[in-house]
Amino acid sequence: MTGLRATWRSIAAIAVVFSFIVLIVMLGLYLRPTGEDPLDSAKWQDLKRELSDRPADQVVADRLRKLDLDLRREYFGRRETIRLGGTLLLIGLLIALVAIKRSDRRINPVVDPLVMEFSARAMDRKVVRSRWAIGITGLLLFGGMAYLLAAVPAEIPVPGAAELESPGAVDQGPPTVEVLARQWASFRGYEGSGVAPDFEVPLTWDGAAGENIAWKTAIPLSGANSPVVWNDRVFLTGANEKKEEVYCIDAKTGAMLWKKGLIVAGRREEFDEPMEDTGYAAPTAATDGRYVFVMFASARVAAFDFEGRQVWLKSFGPLDSSYGYSSSLSLFEDKLLLQLDQGYRDDPKSRLLALDTATGKTVWETPRVVDSSWASPVVVYTESGPQVLLSAAPIAAAYDPETGAELWTAEVIEGEVAPTPIYRDGVAYFVQEDVGLFAILASGKGNVTESHVLFSNEDGAPDVTSPLVDGERIYLLATDGYLTCIRVADGETIWQEDLEGNYYASPSLVGDVLLLTDMDGVTRKVAAGDGFKLLGENALGEKVDASAAFGPGRIYLRGKKHLYAIGVK
Amino acid sequence: MSRTSRRDFLRGLTLLGVGAATGVGIVRAGQDDTVWQIDPMKCIQCGRCATHCVLAESAVKAVHVHLLCGHCDLCTAFFEPEPIDLNTGAENQLCPTGAIERNFIEEPYFSYVIDEPLCIGCGKCVKGCEMFGNGSMFLQIRHDRCTNCNACSIGDACPSKAISRVPASTPYLLKSTH
Amino acid sequence: MKRIALTLLLLGLATGAAWAEERFPPPEFETGYELPDTATPPPRTLTWERIDVAVLVLALSLATWLVLRKRSRRGVAWLGVGSLIYFGFFREGCVCPVGATQNVALAIFDSSYALPFCVLMFFVLPLGFALFAGRSFCSGVCPLGAIQEVVLLRPVGLPDFLERALRTLAYVYLGLAVYFAATGAAFVICRYDPFVGFFRLSGGFNMLVLGGCFLLIGVFVGRPYCRFLCPYGVLLDLAGRLSRWRVSITPAACVQCRLCEESCPYGAIALPSPRRDARARAAASRRLILLLVLLPLLVSVFAYLGSRAGKPLSLVHPTVDLALRVAAERDLSDAKASDETVAFRKTGETIVDLNVRARDRQAAFVAGGWWLGGWIGLVIGIMLIGLFTLPVRIDYEADRGRCLSCARCFPYCPTGHDRRRTLTGGAA
Numbered sequence A: 001m002t003g004l005r006a007t008w009r010s011i012a013a014i015a016v017v018f019s020f021i022v023l024i025v026m027l028g029l030y031l032r033p034t035g036e037d038p039l040d041s042a043k044w045q046d047l048k049r050e051l052s053d054r055p056a057d058q059v060v061a062d063r064l065r066k067l068d069l070d071l072r073r074e075y076f077g078r079r080e081t082i083r084l085g086g087t088l089l090l091i092g093l094l095i096a097l098v099a100i101k102r103s104d105r106r107i108n109p110v111v112d113p114l115v116m117e118f119s120a121r122a123m124d125r126k127v128v129r130s131r132w133a134i135g136i137t138g139l140l141l142f143g144g145m146a147y148l149l150a151a152v153p154a155e156i157p158v159p160g161a162a163e164l165e166s167p168g169a170v171d172q173g174p175p176t177v178e179v180l181a182r183q184w185a186s187f188r189g190y191e192g193s194g195v196a197p198d199f200e201v202p203l204t205w206d207g208a209a210g211e212n213i214a215w216k217t218a219i220p221l222s223g224a225n226s227p228v229v230w231n232d233r234v235f236l237t238g239a240n241e242k243k244e245e246v247y248c249i250d251a252k253t254g255a256m257l258w259k260k261g262l263i264v265a266g267r268r269e270e271f272d273e274p275m276e277d278t279g280y281a282a283p284t285a286a287t288d289g290r291y292v293f294v295m296f297a298s299a300r301v302a303a304f305d306f307e308g309r310q311v312w313l314k315s316f317g318p319l320d321s322s323y324g325y326s327s328s329l330s331l332f333e334d335k336l337l338l339q340l341d342q343g344y345r346d347d348p349k350s351r352l353l354a355l356d357t358a359t360g361k362t363v364w365e366t367p368r369v370v371d372s373s374w375a376s377p378v379v380v381y382t383e384s385g386p387q388v389l390l391s392a393a394p395i396a397a398a399y400d401p402e403t404g405a406e407l408w409t410a411e412v413i414e415g416e417v418a419p420t421p422i423y424r425d426g427v428a429y430f431v432q433e434d435v436g437l438f439a440i441l442a443s444g445k446g447n448v449t450e451s452h453v454l455f456s457n458e459d460g461a462p463d464v465t466s467p468l469v470d471g472e473r474i475y476l477l478a479t480d481g482y483l484t485c486i487r488v489a490d491g492e493t494i495w496q497e498d499l500e501g502n503y504y505a506s507p508s509l510v511g512d513v514l515l516l517t518d519m520d521g522v523t524r525k526v527a528a529g530d531g532f533k534l535l536g537e538n539a540l541g542e543k544v545d546a547s548a549a550f551g552p553g554r555i556y557l558r559g560k561k562h563l564y565a566i567g568v569k
Numbered sequence B: 001m002s003r004t005s006r007r008d009f010l011r012g013l014t015l016l017g018v019g020a021a022t023g024v025g026i027v028r029a030g031q032d033d034t035v036w037q038i039d040p041m042k043c044i045q046c047g048r049c050a051t052h053c054v055l056a057e058s059a060v061k062a063v064h065v066h067l068l069c070g071h072c073d074l075c076t077a078f079f080e081p082e083p084i085d086l087n088t089g090a091e092n093q094l095c096p097t098g099a100i101e102r103n104f105i106e107e108p109y110f111s112y113v114i115d116e117p118l119c120i121g122c123g124k125c126v127k128g129c130e131m132f133g134n135g136s137m138f139l140q141i142r143h144d145r146c147t148n149c150n151a152c153s154i155g156d157a158c159p160s161k162a163i164s165r166v167p168a169s170t171p172y173l174l175k176s177t178h
Numbered sequence C: 001m002k003r004i005a006l007t008l009l010l011l012g013l014a015t016g017a018a019w020a021e022e023r024f025p026p027p028e029f030e031t032g033y034e035l036p037d038t039a040t041p042p043p044r045t046l047t048w049e050r051i052d053v054a055v056l057v058l059a060l061s062l063a064t065w066l067v068l069r070k071r072s073r074r075g076v077a078w079l080g081v082g083s084l085i086y087f088g089f090f091r092e093g094c095v096c097p098v099g100a101t102q103n104v105a106l107a108i109f110d111s112s113y114a115l116p117f118c119v120l121m122f123f124v125l126p127l128g129f130a131l132f133a134g135r136s137f138c139s140g141v142c143p144l145g146a147i148q149e150v151v152l153l154r155p156v157g158l159p160d161f162l163e164r165a166l167r168t169l170a171y172v173y174l175g176l177a178v179y180f181a182a183t184g185a186a187f188v189i190c191r192y193d194p195f196v197g198f199f200r201l202s203g204g205f206n207m208l209v210l211g212g213c214f215l216l217i218g219v220f221v222g223r224p225y226c227r228f229l230c231p232y233g234v235l236l237d238l239a240g241r242l243s244r245w246r247v248s249i250t251p252a253a254c255v256q257c258r259l260c261e262e263s264c265p266y267g268a269i270a271l272p273s274p275r276r277d278a279r280a281r282a283a284a285s286r287r288l289i290l291l292l293v294l295l296p297l298l299v300s301v302f303a304y305l306g307s308r309a310g311k312p313l314s315l316v317h318p319t320v321d322l323a324l325r326v327a328a329e330r331d332l333s334d335a336k337a338s339d340e341t342v343a344f345r346k347t348g349e350t351i352v353d354l355n356v357r358a359r360d361r362q363a364a365f366v367a368g369g370w371w372l373g374g375w376i377g378l379v380i381g382i383m384l385i386g387l388f389t390l391p392v393r394i395d396y397e398a399d400r401g402r403c404l405s406c407a408r409c410f411p412y413c414p415t416g417h418d419r420r421r422t423l424t425g426g427a428a
């Protein structure tokens, strides 16, 4: 018996030593610094460089090929060795285990019943120690969790939170162009482009389910105007035949900060009831960070300060506009610009007006020989200076916002026009349903009809919505959902696509995604690019006529009854 | 209540719970079995497929759908970015293990076939093919090798989360012509 | 001709590297060249999974019979080795009931995840057996247990307090594993399975070293993974406490000879409790009431802490990790971008949408954190309460929950020897 046991013991010893050696070899293999694959070798790369310098050198090429072969051999060889080593180790350990168990039958300790202490006191001592042990374990776990939450930062940024937390101070003077470029201070934002500044906003939402809806606030009176945004304030208006109201909403929470009716002294003038789709509050407000300016179908224009005090009020009515007046307000430095195009060109009542923002007094006034227009004036900043662009039959026109002087005109517009002009890289784009799209170089003087029109394109011109340009392409969205993409370089149509839904809201661009919101409140996301690609749809669950507005961390969509802020809570 | 009957009661209760859960599980488990696979549209060829498989020789290999291949002379999956010459010399090859066979078919076309036992799934060729070619080469988990781990350890490490479970009846996500 | 591809290539570059583009239209061959097929070897595991379930049932029944009826240490030991070879080395350790716990947790919390039938069976069957016959799974079937069982050469007992403290870790690990699985973050049990590398004879260096350490410790401390970490062991422990039949050290009546006292390498033998006087018992029940009142407090404190720890813990989730990575790397140059952010940019998803998804996950972690923390508090609390109550035990008993049914203690009992002697005609 003992002889057998001794044999087992020596077998065990041999097996242990053998396994140990295998283990060491394997460790060496594992730990030796080698690249992930043969070509990571520095030598290989040196040779390759050498060969690139002297491509014809056969000696270098041969050396490299030999090295390559060696490296590959070594790589696969090593893999085989590790596999073999693993198996050998396993077998070695198995033999060792069996041998050890065979050589030693005394596996478990045996108690000597006489020596062991066995009493309530001993038991209690054990229990007390265990209590401490569990208590300390609990404390350690507690400490571990406390450490985690104290020392591991895991805050995911909330889009726009910082900007909403510390809104830029309201400036004393009129805002600079740089400041304006980061605000959504008037219809379709800076230069009326519809292009969102690089705010971080979610592009997926669901109004009914509340997904990515930061808040939703009921708006008492309806209106076709879009919200305008200054840092953490959102302004919009609503009206019916009796009341005209301005709303100021907290961008962070959606709370209605104030709601003011227009204070109109004296007699209220009568005016024609506007068409239902236009409504009593179609013009979008404008703000310069100190005041918010509003206008209604009644042709009353008013300024409120940020606390909701009415600063001044002017009335220009009644206006002769067949569907109801809808031109939005535009701002240039300390001037508020009004496009009062009305009636017909043979009975010229139309004019472009600049009011002093502080007092409402007229600074200058330029008469215009045009028909009624439902488009809005936009101030754009060209290389040769600022211009205000106006679209009304029969002319596309630009004026100096400083003096009101006419800069250039092009006789290209006919009929009724609602799309607002846009501008990008020296070119102004005008759209009218019947005549199509015109690209006009904005550097001309006087009548530029023959000289500065770059191209025109009749495809898919919308009757209501304004165009959008992303720098390389112009997008036109017709009311019936026809989306046309035209190349800026040559004016050719790149693609056309018939989208579902009907559209009054103008397109907007966030990054390289077009947002197109139809009247049912469904926003279609289309990739801005040389091919049509629908990226998805978001439903708001409420009808929408107004164009989207943007602010830090938020997209604002005005439904029939509510203002929605799309963003992260 | 005595200890035993309390235990019986609790056991009955537990059995009921486990039984109900199992029943629900079985009803819901009616679906197909699943295996891991790489979505080639998501994969960015980070190289972790070669190193993170639990198997020493990764279960991931490059596959080539020849139908999509342009059979170009200058194949960016086969050749280094700056090949010295367009031949099969080791200095020109991108594959670290020489796992791609290049054969002349007819002027000016060549075939590129992957020798799977040599491929280590590093994805270098895939990157080349995708960046400049047709993307006809891509990485796939080969099911003759994969042990179908409960949690694929490449999947855990994959930066693009390209690895997910797919029905075992369609175990590959091959690219196809549209 | 040679460089035609290069010219085409440059053209391709000019139009931008889009995805799966047909930059070079596949040619029509004139020489009748046949395109080779792309081989798609089928998955090899599916029929095997059904066989696995059958083997599992068989092994469980056999183990139960061997321990409870046959009382054969040698039998279960060999059965364990057999299971180690089949489930471990042959089937390479996946799927096992331990890991299946996570699949079940995920299936409960994510209705889009279809739990495979075999996985469900692997989870349920050992538990079902434990409810009736104790943890025969651990001794005769589990490959993780068996590999530790075979290396146990020189068992040393751990002091009681250490044993208990370490045992809480398994409960915490179970909580964490369910937490991470339910939130869809990771299957941590699988990720940190120390032995699967041995079963496959390959694996990451760190995992092999970790597994090696476990085995090395396992030479002296019986089955360290099973006792102090295994999450499924916790479930089996709980089920085992309710078991209908149990392992009993003695086949006849305990004569209090104390011979088996140290025989269990897993600290699973409960000693008879000393006699207590009425005063001590009254004091104990007063303390018990106090502790029961304090328990909810403890649980709430831990639950609150758990919810607060939810956010940091959510870093384990790839979406949260990605969101933070992207946030951190936004201002870095492209050259420094990690693979993760490169892959993210390729998807075209906006950062905001990613952040929204990540915050949604984080919310799940915070909600789950209440439960995780509460569970930890509950475990600590109940363990403490257990230590403040006075047990009433007359004989040496294998603890229903902790006993792994290894049958090691059987030969120590003299009454058992007696019986065996009578059964085998006095030959042993």
Ligand code: SF4
Residues within 6 Å of the ligand: B038, B042, B043, B044, B045, B046, B047, B048, B049, B123, B139, B154, B157, B158, B159, B160, B161, B162, B163
């Ligand atoms: S780990 Fe993911 S991204 Fe990297 S090569 Fe594999 S599948 Fe592709």
Ligand code: SF4
Residues within 6 Å of the ligand: B061, B062, B094, B095, B096, B097, B098, B099, B100, B114, B118, B119, B120, B121, B122, B123, B124, B125, B126
């Ligand atoms: S380059 Fe990498 S993935 Fe491609 S064949 Fe070679 S080893 Fe396989």
Ligand code: SF4
Residues within 6 Å of the ligand: B036, B052, B053, B054, B055, B058, B059, B060, B141, B145, B146, B147, B148, B149, B151, B152, B153, B154, B155
């Ligand atoms: S499932 Fe396992 S074996 Fe298969 S590819 Fe993933 S890590 Fe490798």
Ligand code: SF4
Residues within 6 Å of the ligand: C247, C263, C264, C265, C266, C267, C268, C269, C398, C399, C402, C403, C404, C405, C406, C407, C408, C409, C410
């Ligand atoms: S059977 Fe005996 S030796 Fe084995 S675990 Fe149970 S009490 Fe311990």
